[in-house]
Amino acid sequence: MVESPSKRPTLAVFKFASCDGCQLTMLDCERELLAIADRVEIAYFLEARSRTLDGPYDIGLVEGSVTTEHDAERIREIRDQCRTLITIGACATAGGIQSLRNWADIDDFIRQVYASPQYIETLATSTPISDHVKVDFELRGCPIDKRQLVMLITDLLLGKQLRVPRYSVCLECKLKHTVCVAVARGVACLGPVTQAGCGAICPEYARECFGCHGPKESANPVSLARHYQRGQHDPSHLVHLLSNFNAAAPPFRNAAEMLEQNSPLSNEGRS
Amino acid sequence: MASPRIGSWIKIPKERLQQLIDTLASDGYRVVGPRIRDGAIILDDLTDIRQLPAGVVDEQDGGHYRLREDPTAGWFDFVVGPQSLKPFVLPPREPLLQLQRTSETWQTETPEIDDRPVAVLGLRGCDLHALSIMDRVFLEGPYVDPRYEKRRASLFLIGVHCRRAAPTCFCHSLKTGPALPAGFDLGLSELEEHFLLEVGSRRGAAVAARLQGEEPASGEITRARMATRALEQRMHDRPLHGDRRTAGRWLETDHLRDRLLGNLEHPRWSEVAERCLACANCTMVCPTCFCTTVEEVSDLSGDSVTRMRRWESCFTWEHSYTTAGPVHPTTQSRYRQWLTHKLASWHDQFGTSGCVGCGRCITWCPVGIDLTEEVAALGNEVPHA
Ligand code: SF4
Ligand code: SF4
Ligand code: SF4
Ligand code: SF4
Numbered sequence: 001m002v003e004s005p006s007k008r009p010t011l012a013v014f015k016f017a018s019c020d021g022c023q024l025t026m027l028d029c030e031r032e033l034l035a036i037a038d039r040v041e042i043a044y045f046l047e048a049r050s051r052t053l054d055g056p057y058d059i060g061l062v063e064g065s066v067t068t069e070h071d072a073e074r075i076r077e078i079r080d081q082c083r084t085l086i087t088i089g090a091c092a093t094a095g096g097i098q099s100l101r102n103w104a105d106i107d108d109f110i111r112q113v114y115a116s117p118q119y120i121e122t123l124a125t126s127t128p129i130s131d132h133v134k135v136d137f138e139l140r141g142c143p144i145d146k147r148q149l150v151m152l153i154t155d156l157l158l159g160k161q162l163r164v165p166r167y168s169v170c171l172e173c174k175l176k177h178t179v180c181v182a183v184a185r186g187v188a189c190l191g192p193v194t195q196a197g198c199g200a201i202c203p204e205y206a207r208e209c210f211g212c213h214g215p216k217e218s219a220n221p222v223s224l225a226r227h228y229q230r231g232q233h234d235p236s237h238l239v240h241l242l243s244n245f246n247a248a249a250p251p252f253r254n255a256a257e258m259l260e261q262n263s264p265l266s267n268e269g270r271s
Numbered sequence: 272m273a274s275p276r277i278g279s280w281i282k283i284p285k286e287r288l289q290q291l292i293d294t295l296a297s298d299g300y301r302v303v304g305p306r307i308r309d310g311a312i313i314l315d316d317l318t319d320i321r322q323l324p325a326g327v328v329d330e331q332d333g334g335h336y337r338l339r340e341d342p343t344a345g346w347f348d349f350v351v352g353p354q355s356l357k358p359f360v361l362p363p364r365e366p367l368l369q370l371q372r373t374s375e376t377w378q379t380e381t382p383e384i385d386d387r388p389v390a391v392l393g394l395r396g397c398d399l400h401a402l403s404i405m406d407r408v409f410l411e412g413p414y415v416d417p418r419y420e421k422r423r424a425s426l427f428l429i430g431v432h433c434r435r436a437a438p439t440c441f442c443h444s445l446k447t448g449p450a451l452p453a454g455f456d457l458g459l460s461e462l463e464e465h466f467l468l469e470v471g472s473r474r475g476a477a478v479a480a481r482l483q484g485e486e487p488a489s490g491e492i493t494r495a496r497m498a499t500r501a502l503e504q505r506m507h508d509r510p511l512h513g514d515r516r517t518a519g520r521w522l523e524t525d526h527l528r529d530r531l532l533g534n535l536e537h538p539r540w541s542e543v544a545e546r547c548l549a550c551a552n553c554t555m556v557c558p559t560c561f562c563t564t565v566e567e568v569s570d571l572s573g574d575s576v577t578r579m580r581r582w583e584s585c586f587t588w589e590h591s592y593t594t595a596g597p598v599h600p601t602t603q604s605r606y607r608q609w610l611t612h613k614l615a616s617w618h619d620q621f622g623t624s625g626c627v628g629c630g631r632c633i634t635w636c637p638v639g640i641d642l643t644e645e646v647a648a649l650g651n652e653v654p655h656a
Contacts, residue, residue, distance in 0.1 A: 032571065035572075039571060039572075150571075151568070157571065157573075158569065165587075165589070166587070166589065167551060167584070167586075167587040167589065168548070168549070168551060170550040170551060170555070170637070171550070171551045171555060171582075171584065174353075174363070174551075174552060174556065174582070175363040175364055175581065175582060176363075177313065177353075177354060177358070177363075179308060179309035179310060179313065179353060180336075180353070180552070180635060180637070181309075182334070182637050183335060183336050183635055183637065184309065184310040184311045184337070185310055186335075189637070191550070192548040192550035192552070192637045192638075193548060193550075206309060216549075217587075218549045218588065218601070218602050219548075220545075220548045220549065223547070223638055224548055224637065224638060227334065227546075227638040227639070
């Protein structure tokens, strides 16, 4: 590890286009936060601390997606400054909800949202960090899960291999004996195609999973969407479900496109 | 009062099940039985007979489960729900070992098992068969799992002979139901106003002795048996009517092992893989799927480590992961692993089928993939290997 004045590894947290929710998750680690601060030097984390230290840093955590030319430049500089670069959250790992612009007219959005559109300089797309630089590890979720974050930092500090489960949310449901909302209530749930990590919170509260941890390994949302369609779910509802925080993740995007092509959906389906 | 003999029957008014629950509780058992939670019948703590889903039946089909009231239904005319006995003998997650770093070495500690015995009410023929299969896996091989052994030994099993089957049931094709096999402590049969209790063990006899039962009237035992036999006949007749909605599916077991292992390259595997989500629900609800993995979780300092065991499934990437990558990288090879293990190589490994025909994997598959349909699609030919 790089030598810092305190000999502890240095940690830097950076923000791109995002809502700050993932950084807040870090601050929300109340019980563990002090212990973490004991073991790492928090060198750059504007949301938590006004003092900043210059790089290079041992660990860089990046929240948010790339939506401007300036950010595309900035992430390359950050990459150069960080020994291990980890992206956190759906924005950084998949482009976030703001990636819906990728299939729409960006000028249209700008005109509708901003009073003085002439001051807005932006890219036409919102893209994950890994589209721009090499990323060492991705932690999914909207927002990320606190326990997963603490485990990740623990593994980093202990020099263990970084891992998160790649299986479905369903597996977590079953470990908790949560009754399946898809089978027992006919709700369109994305759990079978979504990566675990959240602890299957939504089904536990009788809600469908809406895919905030993104596609699982070997995800098959096309099959799931077809099945839900046969169960009388409106295709536009399914398109909306697939077009959330991980809308740009290829398996979700492909399934949404399949649904749009096979049904007479107007623009209304996606906006 | 003298204990009734094993194999004898007593008759109790239905409400006296309360006394059964109370008796077991006073003997120190945690009593568990069918209860409704979130739209399904699950196994949960039972203190009062009014918690039982009497008069409720389950509609089950591929990827579909609903409860409804049925004025003609008795107290146990629903069938199996998403849970089986599995979590009671093999918890979904449990710590196996606790490690603490001291200045020179590591101290280890084996976490105690909650040794309160558990009595489970409402088990079906398929459930008891599944338990005996789990016994072969965990107790009768070269390695005995001490945690399984301890939990298993303290189970008190109260079975129910089925009078109704779901369209997903196919126990009759595997001869695992709808009647109870041996192995229960008490076996219930339902009549209009009474339950008949068959005593299956000495433990069962000791409990039955305290229920003030009477001797069944002549013909009542036959009548109870006939209800289950009639159901079995209806399940067998189903293929004749071609209507799977009335009672049960069918799994053709003739040369099943060789039909599967001789058809490893059949195009059907890739067809099912187009529908399969590799979500693992089927293996999680299966009462005999026994795969687990072990993970080590440490605190920030690395000084305190817990070794956890949790259910694992051959549908995950992690299950077959080796340093060279996963042995089963595709959904196609994972589905084939599941089906050929359950229905074919299980015979080689444990001398029995790994499937008891409970239908859980059909009902709780989010896209309703049906193993009986998949097996049928492979054809009846036994290819020459
Ligand atoms: S509720 Fe959703 S996540 Fe849970 S098992 Fe059902 S489909 Fe899977
Ligand atoms: S394979 Fe399916 S039907 Fe057979 S025992 Fe398992 S869950 Fe039941
Ligand atoms: S079918 Fe799969 S999950 Fe079930 S016991 Fe076999 S390998 Fe394990
Ligand atoms: S067969 Fe069904 S339950 Fe099993 S992994 Fe495939 S989709 Fe999931």
